[in-house]
Amino acid sequence: MNAQTSTPTVFDVQRIRADFPLLARSVHGKPLVYLDNANTSQKPASVIEAVNTHYREHNANVSRAVHQLGEEATAVYEGSRDKLARFINATSRNELILTSGTTQAINLVAYSYALPRLQPGDAILTTVMEHHANIVPWQLVAARSGATVKAAPIDERGELIVEKYLEMLTPEVKLACVTHVSNVLGTVNPVREIARECKKRGIALLVDGSQAMPHRPVDVQALGCDFYAITGHKMLGPTGTGALWAKREHLEAMPPFFGGGEMIREVRFSGTTFAAPPHKFEAGTPNIAGFVGLAAAIDYYESVGFEAIHAWEQNLLAYATDRLREIPGLRIFGEAKEKEPVISFLIEGAQATDMATLLDLQGIAVRSGHHCAHPLMQFYGVPATLRASLAFYNTREEIDAFIVALLKVRKLLM
Known part of the structure; x- marks a missing residue:
């Protein structure tokens, strides 16, 4: 440089x-000289005003009421899903689960995708440069299933040793994980190459996109991964917002992680029928105003x-x-x-x-x-x-x- x-x-x-x-x-x-943006970004006035306007003019719960406020709240909340889906080039809005952030998104994959598939002797592959959110959930489900967690090495420059990562994609690996951008080093990992090699081996790949989304356009179709986790508060949006993008076939096969209202078709004591994705994974009242703000954040990125x-x-x-x-x-x-x-x-x-x-x-x-x-x-x-x-x-x-x-x-x- x-x-x-x-x-x-x-x-x-x-x-x-x-x-x-x-x-x-x-x-x-x-x-003030604010140089802690990897921790959380500051918010433009348009995001602040969007949240304020929602509470002043449209506040109601979503998907529950037929009155005017309920319909308005539902429209703006689901509109936020549409906007985020377009922003990352998802093939369908139904591939996008709205979460509180990357941590919840990764835990959803850990318990709903990985845990039902893991057996003693299986492994999950991650890297030495990961945030704890892309390590600890895998350790928790590995302990419950008898699986292990492996970490691919990096070099002194802070670059992933890609050939070692690929060597470690052995048959016992059932899920591979990698951060798109390191929150400590700033390193940009070659996600497309890793995804291509994972696909050859029939291994699903999860990407932590928390530090990538604020700095670069993300196209999940072009990346070729299976799961992509997003945090809203690092990309100009409110805290408590984020998403998990996942391939449709995974979402169809995955059981719910949380149970409660909104994620069901019918509940009987003899058994419950769940809603289709993404709502199957969105139990309870969401952070409606937060996602209104996140939609405004996306608008701001696109304007710049x-x-x-x-x-x-x-x-x-x-x-x-x-x-x-x-x-x-x-x-x-x-x-x-x-x-x-x-x-x-x-x-x-x-x-x-x-x-x-x-x-x-x-x-x-x-x-x-x-x-x-x-x-x-x-x-x-x-x-x-x-x-x-x-x-x-x-x-x-x-x-x-x-x-x-x-x-x-x-x-x-x-």
Whole structure:
């Protein structure tokens, strides 16, 4: 990367920033520099207003009432499913289960798809770079079934060793898993290649898309995976929103994970007949207003365009990486050839939490800790890192302020 990379001239970042009310606030008397976007993104005014308008004008439960408000709420909620299905190029809206986020989506696959199929001696394959949400559910169902969980290795650059991953797709593997983009390293994994090889072996593939969706267009048909998990709050939407996309044949064969209202056709004490997918997997009252907000978030992404977003974010990533390399004793974790704008690092002699606390006093919001990725921290031999994660509403000036603050913090801690 080169700090002299030309800045895109057609991207009006100040106009974009004006759409995000929270970016204008101060913290500890300093202008906020928000660099914790991999944790959760900020929300544009259009998303906030969409949620507000729903509660002010349309609030009712969905799929239960024939009155006007009930019909309006159902229309906007199911319209959100339609919009998200188009956004990821699903073949049908009925392939999309609305969830509270990626964690619920992965657990749904674990208990409804994997557990009924697993036998003693079977295996689930994941990777060393995964978020705990793509490790722990597999451990839980493996313990119940007598199966095991295997982890494919990565190299020091933070890239998946793909040939090792493919070698580990042995006959006992009943499900393969991989993150599309690492939440710690920013590494973009070759999902299409992995999906193609899994298909040759008759192994279903689940992809954690939490960190990919905010930065790049996702086409589930082109990727060729079997399951794709989505988190809404990382992609400008409200918390408590997300989805699981799955191939129709899997959803037809999978039993429900939760039971209750809305997911049934008929209930008798002699037995229950379940609704067709996706409603079979959506028991109870959903986060209706949240999905109204997520639909507005998708509208916002489409208004800006991923081509412009990608160019701006990659420019920021190159600039921030080169500026960080100027700091003595700083080590970056994750230098893959293809990565999204996430930079994890440490400064020799300083603790990550101490640095994050002192940076906060300068108005800089970054993440410190293990980032829900203990196995990855163990691979690098560190307990924690500092992580700066960028979004398309960040600026070079914010990166400069971050570097100035980081140098001050380094001086205090040395």
